[in-house]
Amino acid sequence: xxxxxxxxxxxxxxxxxxxxxxxxxxxxxxxxxxxxxxxxxxxxxxxxxxxxxxxxxxxxxxxxxxxxxxxxxxxxxxxxxxxxxxxxxxxxxxxxxxxxxxxxxxxxxxxxxxxxxxxxxxxxxxxxxxxxxxxxxxxxxxxxxxxxxxxxxxxxxxxxx
Numbered sequence: 287x288x289x290x291x292x293x294x295x296x297x298x299x300x301x302x303x304x305x306x307x308x309x310x311x312x313x314x315x316x317x318x319x320x321x322x323x324x325x326x327x328x329x330x331x332x333x334x335x336x337x338x339x340x341x342x343x344x345x346x347x348x349x350x351x352x353x354x355x356x357x358x359x360x361x362x363x364x365x366x367x368x369x370x371x372x373x374x375x376x377x378x379x380x381x382x383x384x385x386x387x388x389x390x391x392x393x394x395x396x397x398x399x400x401x402x403x404x405x406x407x408x409x410x411x412x413x414x415x416x417x418x419x420x421x422x423x424x425x426x427x428x429x430x431x432x433x434x435x436x437x438x439x440x441x442x443x444x445x446x447x
Contacts, residue, residue, distance in 0.1 A: 293330040310351030316424040343439040346372035363397035373440030
């Protein structure tokens with residue numbers, strides 16, 4: 287049995303529950319209610335700092351240890367999600383091609399929907415082949431907000447560097 291530490295982060299999109307497995311962030315999900323922490327857990331300080339920077343628009347990549355827990359296929363899909371650049375989108379079909387399994391589009395969609403570490407593993411950047419916003423465990427309104435947030439900040443940062 288894996289013992290996980292839990293903490294909460296108040297984002298512009300509502301409360302996010304964070305879990306740490308001892309190896310890394312193992313879960314980042316939106317929750318409807320805030321459960322009280324017994325005491326602040328220091329292992330979440332860097333994660334909360336980076337989430338704050340992301341929501342402020344100053345962070346485009348996360349530099350955190352994550353502990354993805356799932357099947358080998360799910361991990362393969364989630365690792366492809368990590369390659370999607372900030373402010374960009376990709377289709378389920380594109381991911382299936384990248385993992386060399388073009389017939390696995392539905393399985394890719396299911397793995398994407400099972401992503402336990404949203405935002406950091408950017409499942410919100412996956413859209414339908416027709417460009418439509420499809421499924422997001424945190425709700426389509428959050429997916430739309432995240433994509434618009436990233437696109438807005440990508441446009442503003444074109445001339446930086």
